[in-house]
Amino acid sequence: MAYTLELDRIRKTFDEFVAVDDLSFQIREGEIFGLLGPNGAGKTSSIRMMIGITMPDSGRILAFGEPLSRRTLERVGYLPEERGLYKKMSVLENLVFLACLKGLSPAESERRARHWLERLELGAWAKSKLEELSKGMQQKVQFIAAVLHEPGFMILDEPFSGLDPASSVVLKDVLLDLKKQGKTILFSTHRMDTVERLCDSICLVNHGRSVLEGNLREVKARYGRSSVQLEYEGELPLLKDPTLVSGSNDFGNYVELRLALGADPQRVLAEAMKSSTVRRFEVVEPSLEEIFIDTVEKTKVETNGAVAHA
Amino acid sequence: MRNIWLILRREYLVRVRTKAFVLFTVLLPLLMGSAVLLPTKLAIHTSSTRRVAIVTSDAKLGAAVRGELEELRMSEEDDAARKLKSTPSTGQKADKPAFVVRVEDKPSDALKEQLSGELRDNKLDGFLWIAPDAMTSRKAVYYSRNGSDFVEANQVSRGLRIALSEQQLSARGVETAEAKKLLGPVDVDTVKVDKSGSNKSNGMGAFFLPFALLMMIYVTVLTYGLYVMRSVIEEKSSRVVEVLLGSVTPFELMAGKILGVAAVGLTQISIWMVAAAAMGAGAMAMVGDLMKDAHLEPAVKFLFPVYFLLGYLTYACLYAAIGAIVNSDEEAQQLQFPVTIPLIACMVVATSVIRDPNTQMAFWFSMFPLTSPIIMFVRTTVSMPPMWQIAVSISLSLVTLYGLVWLTSRIYRVGILMYGKRPTLPEILKWIRYT
Numbered sequence: 001m002a003y004t005l006e007l008d009r010i011r012k013t014f015d016e017f018v019a020v021d022d023l024s025f026q027i028r029e030g031e032i033f034g035l036l037g038p039n040g041a042g043k044t045s046s047i048r049m050m051i052g053i054t055m056p057d058s059g060r061i062l063a064f065g066e067p068l069s070r071r072t073l074e075r076v077g078y079l080p081e082e083r084g085l086y087k088k089m090s091v092l093e094n095l096v097f098l099a100c101l102k103g104l105s106p107a108e109s110e111r112r113a114r115h116w117l118e119r120l121e122l123g124a125w126a127k128s129k130l131e132e133l134s135k136g137m138q139q140k141v142q143f144i145a146a147v148l149h150e151p152g153f154m155i156l157d158e159p160f161s162g163l164d165p166a167s168s169v170v171l172k173d174v175l176l177d178l179k180k181q182g183k184t185i186l187f188s189t190h191r192m193d194t195v196e197r198l199c200d201s202i203c204l205v206n207h208g209r210s211v212l213e214g215n216l217r218e219v220k221a222r223y224g225r226s227s228v229q230l231e232y233e234g235e236l237p238l239l240k241d242p243t244l245v246s247g248s249n250d251f252g253n254y255v256e257l258r259l260a261l262g263a264d265p266q267r268v269l270a271e272a273m274k275s276s277t278v279r280r281f282e283v284v285e286p287s288l289e290e291i292f293i294d295t296v297e298k299t300k301v302e303t304n305g306a307v308a309h310a
Numbered sequence: 311m312r313n314i315w316l317i318l319r320r321e322y323l324v325r326v327r328t329k330a331f332v333l334f335t336v337l338l339p340l341l342m343g344s345a346v347l348l349p350t351k352l353a354i355h356t357s358s359t360r361r362v363a364i365v366t367s368d369a370k371l372g373a374a375v376r377g378e379l380e381e382l383r384m385s386e387e388d389d390a391a392r393k394l395k396s397t398p399s400t401g402q403k404a405d406k407p408a409f410v411v412r413v414e415d416k417p418s419d420a421l422k423e424q425l426s427g428e429l430r431d432n433k434l435d436g437f438l439w440i441a442p443d444a445m446t447s448r449k450a451v452y453y454s455r456n457g458s459d460f461v462e463a464n465q466v467s468r469g470l471r472i473a474l475s476e477q478q479l480s481a482r483g484v485e486t487a488e489a490k491k492l493l494g495p496v497d498v499d500t501v502k503v504d505k506s507g508s509n510k511s512n513g514m515g516a517f518f519l520p521f522a523l524l525m526m527i528y529v530t531v532l533t534y535g536l537y538v539m540r541s542v543i544e545e546k547s548s549r550v551v552e553v554l555l556g557s558v559t560p561f562e563l564m565a566g567k568i569l570g571v572a573a574v575g576l577t578q579i580s581i582w583m584v585a586a587a588a589m590g591a592g593a594m595a596m597v598g599d600l601m602k603d604a605h606l607e608p609a610v611k612f613l614f615p616v617y618f619l620l621g622y623l624t625y626a627c628l629y630a631a632i633g634a635i636v637n638s639d640e641e642a643q644q645l646q647f648p649v650t651i652p653l654i655a656c657m658v659v660a661t662s663v664i665r666d667p668n669t670q671m672a673f674w675f676s677m678f679p680l681t682s683p684i685i686m687f688v689r690t691t692v693s694m695p696p697m698w699q700i701a702v703s704i705s706l707s708l709v710t711l712y713g714l715v716w717l718t719s720r721i722y723r724v725g726i727l728m729y730g731k732r733p734t735l736p737e738i739l740k741w742i743r744y745t
Contacts, residue, residue, distance in 0.1 A: 073556060078552070086550060088324065
C-alpha cells in the first residue's frame with residue numbers, strides 16, 4: 001500500500017516549548033485522514049511542516065514517497081484555518097495568482113477557477129473583491145485555491161467552519177468526489193461528527209504527541225467499551241454505580257453512558273427501569289467525541305504528572 | 311525566478327491600480343510646486359498701492375520722505391518678490407506705485423485722532439508720526455491697521471532713513487544728487503561656479519529647487535518603504551503568507567515584494583520625469599524665472615532614480631523586518647520610529663547642506679549609508695561633488711544593502727509565521743542565528 005504522506009518521529013521545538021514531539025503516522029493513498037486534537041495540541045505546527053513552511057528539528061517527512069521538495073509541494077493543496085487571501089483583490093485574481101504560483105499558466109488558472117466558482121455557486125462573484133464576500137463564501141474561495149492545481153494530496157484545516165448547512169453538503173460532496181478520483185485528503189478539525197462521517201483513519205494528537213491513531217473502525221474497536229444512549233424520565237441512581245457506569249455525558253435530551261469494563265447493558269436497562277420511565281434505550285458504539293474527550297482527559301492527567309516531576 | 315516575478319507583478323498591479331497611487335502621482339509635484347511658488351506668488355499679487363500719511367512739522371523732510379516712497383514701484387516693493395521675479399531693478403517702471411503719500415505739516419492731537427479715524431475707516435493704510443527731534447533721535451512711529459506687515463514698515467523706515475541722511479548730508483555741504491547716489495541700493499548677484507563654467511544663479515531658485523527635490527526623494531523613500539512594511543503586515547495578519555509559503559520561499563516572497571514596490575516607485579518617478587519634460591516650456595513659464603536660474607547638472611536626472619532605489623531598498627529592508635516582527639499596524643508605529651530617525655535627521659541637516667554642500671557634516675551624512683542616498687543626492691543638486699565621493703557613497707550603500715538583505719531575510723522568514731506576543735530583541739537575535 002502506497003503512502004501519500006509519512007511522518008517519521010517528527011519533533012519541533014520553539015525554544016523551551018515542544019510543539020510536536022515524536023509524532024509518527026502514515027496516510028494511505030486515496031483515504032481521508034483526520035488529524036484531531038484540542039487547541040494548542042500541535043496540529044498547526046505539524047501541518048506547517050507537512051507543507052514545508054517550517055522544518056522539523058528532527059525526524060523525516062515523505063510526501064509521495066519522496067522528501068519534501070518544491071516539486072512534491074506543487075502536488076499538495078493547503079487550506080489554512082483562517083482566511084489567507086488578499087481582501088482587496090477580486091476573487092478571480094486571488095485564485096489565478098495562487099494557481100500561477102503552483103506552476104499553472106494564467107489562462108489555465110482562469111479556466112479552472114471559473115469552473116470551480118460555478119461548481120461552488122460563486123460564478124456571479126468572480127469579479128467582486130474578496131472583502132465583499134461573506135465569511136462562508138470566502139471559505140469556499142479558499143477551498144478552491146487549495147484544489148485548483150489538482151493536487152494529489154490536500155491538507156484542509158477546518159474546511160467546514162463558517163459554512164451554512166447547504167454549503168457544507170456541497171463541499172462534502174466535492175470532497176467525496178475528490179476521494180473517488182483517488183486524491184488523498186487530510187482534515188484537521190475539532191468537529192467529530194464530520195470526522196466520523198468522512199474519515200477513514202485518524203490521528204489524535206495532544207501536547208504534540210500522538211495519543212490515538214489508526215483506522216477509524218479499529219480505533220473504535222480498540223477502545224472496546226460500548227456506550228448506551230438513554231432517554232428517560234425520573235431518577236437514575238445507577239449513574240453513580242462504578243460497576244456499571246464509568247462515565248456519562250448529559251446531552252439534555254438524552255444521556256450517554258460509558259459502560260464500565262465487563263458491564264452488561266441488559267443489567268443497566270433493568271436498573272434504569274427500576275427508577276425511571278425509559279423512553280429510548282440504545283447500545284451504540286462509542287462516538288468519536290467520547291473517545292476524544294476521554295483520551296484527552298487521560299493524557300492531561302499524565303502530562304500534568306510529568307510536569308510536576310520536571 | 312518565476313515566483314519572484316509573479317509576486318512582483320501582483321504587488322505592482324495591485325498598487326498601481328489604487329486611487330492612492332494616482333493621487334500621490336498628481337499631488338506630490340503639485341504640493342512641492344505650490345510650497346515653493348505660492349508664498350512668492352502671494353507676495354507679488356496680493357499687495358496693492360498703499361495710502362500713507364506723513365506727519366511732521368518739518369515740511370521739507372516730509373517732502374523728502376514722500377519722494378523716496380513714491381519712487382518705489384510694486385515690482386520693487388518686496389525684496390523677496392523682486393528677487394524671485396529676478397527683474398533688473400531698473401526695469402518695469404510701468405508697474406503701479408507702491409505708495410500714495412500725503413504730507414501733513416501741522417502735528418496736533420486732533421490730527422492724530424483724525425488720522426486714526428481714517429485708518430479705522432479704511433481710508434488710509436498707515437501714517438508716519440515724525441517727532442520734531444527726529445533729526446537727532448532718529449526715531450519715529452508708524453501707525454497701521456496691521457502691525458505685522460514688516461515689509462511695509464521696513465519701506466517706510468527706509469524712506470525716512472534716506473530722507474534724514476540726505477538732509478544731514480546736505481547740511482554738511484554734500485550735493486543732493488550726490489547724496490542720492492551715495493545712499494542708493496547695492497545689488498549683489500550670486501554666481502555659482504562649477505565645472506561647466508559659471509552660471510549666474512538666483513539665490514532663491516538655487517535653494518528651492520534642491521529643496522523641492524529633497525522633499526521628493528525623502529517622501530518617496532519613506533512612503534514606499536512604509537508600503538513594504540504595510541504589505542508584509544497585511545499578508546501576515548491575513549494569513550495569506552501561510553498559503554504563499556506552500557509555494558514560494560520566504561526570500562522569494564520578500565524579494566518579490568520589495569522589487570514590486572520599487573517598480574511602483576520607479577513608475578511614478580518616470581511619470582513625473584516624462585510629465586516634467588512634456589510640460590517643459592509650460593512648466594518653466596508657470597514657475598517663472600525662478601527655476602531658470604537654479605542650474606542643475608544633467609546627471610541629476612539619472613541620479614534621482616539611482617538614489618531613490620538605494621534609499622528605498624535600504625529602508626524597505628528595515629521596514630520589511632519590522633513588518634515581519636509585529637502583528638498589527640499599531641505595533642509597527644512604535645517600532646518604525648527608530649528606523650525613521652536617520653531620515654528625519656536628513657531633513658534636519660538638509661537645509662544647511664543645501665546652503666553649503668561642502669562642510670564636514672555634509673560629507674559624513676553623504677557617506678553614512680542610512681542617510682547617504684538622500685544627502686548625497688541633495689549635494690548633487692546643489693553642486694556636483696567629486697566623482698570619488700559619489701562612488702564611495704554608492705559602494706558603501708550597496709555593501710550595507712547586501713548585509714541588510716541577508717539580515718532581514720533571516721528575521722523575515724521566522725517573523726512572518728510568529729503570531730501573538732511581540733518578540734524581544736534577544737529573541738530576534740536568536741531568529742537571525744537559526745539555520
